[in-house]
Amino acid sequence: MKYLHTSITVRRMAESLAFYTEVLGLEFERRRAIPENHAEIAFVRDPESGARVELTHWDGKESFEPGEQLDHLAFEVEDLDRFLATARAKGVRVAKEPYRLSGGSARIAFLLDPNDVWIELIEPARGTG
Numbered sequence: 001m002k003y004l005h006t007s008i009t010v011r012r013m014a015e016s017l018a019f020y021t022e023v024l025g026l027e028f029e030r031r032r033a034i035p036e037n038h039a040e041i042a043f044v045r046d047p048e049s050g051a052r053v054e055l056t057h058w059d060g061k062e063s064f065e066p067g068e069q070l071d072h073l074a075f076e077v078e079d080l081d082r083f084l085a086t087a088r089a090k091g092v093r094v095a096k097e098p099y100r101l102s103g104g105s106a107r108i109a110f111l112l113d114p115n116d117v118w119i120e121l122i123e124p125a126r127g128t129g
Contacts, residue, residue, distance in 0.1 A: 001083075004122065005043065005052035007071035009064065013040055013057045020044045020053065036102055072110065072118035080107050080123035087111060098123075 010016035013031075020026045021044060029052070031042035038059040045052045056071050077083045080098055088094065095118060096110040105125035110118050 002076040004074040004076050004120075005054045006073055007041075007054035007056050007120070009061070009069050009071045010055045010057050011062055011064075013042060013055060016055050016057075017042055017044070020055070026053065034101060070117065072120045074120040074122060077121050077123055080109055080121055083121060084109060 017028065017031075021028050025047070026044035027047050029043040029045050031040070033040050040057045040059075042055045043052055044055065054071070054074070084094060084098070093112040094109065095112050096108075098107045098109045100107055107123040109121045111121065113119055
């Protein structure tokens with residue numbers, strides 16, 4: 001398993017991108033809409049460590065309760081089905097079964113940690129080799 005990124009919920013995407021790039025010096029990577037989730041995401045990256053932050057803006061969500069800003073932690077897994085089977089055997093709760101986003105090739109699922117923090121598991125598309 002490989003750690004990929006931390007996702008935080010933001011009120012205004014443009015303002016947040018400016019903060020993370022202009023103030024903190026992270027590099028802009030990409031931005032796209034996720035229509036089926038009524039959301040937009042953008043990735044910024046620390047040029048020194050390579051660590052990534054995913055900024056997530058939910059359409060119509062302008063205010064948050066304390067603690068709602070952390071959206072999820074993301075990890076890459078080689079075999080999503082095998083990983084989920086092992087996690088289930090250990091009593092881990094699956095929040096979202098595997099699926100693909102429109103226009104995407106990776107399979108995604110979500111677990112809940114013991115504190116109800118969402119953990120995204122991403123299985124990259126396999127090459128046709």
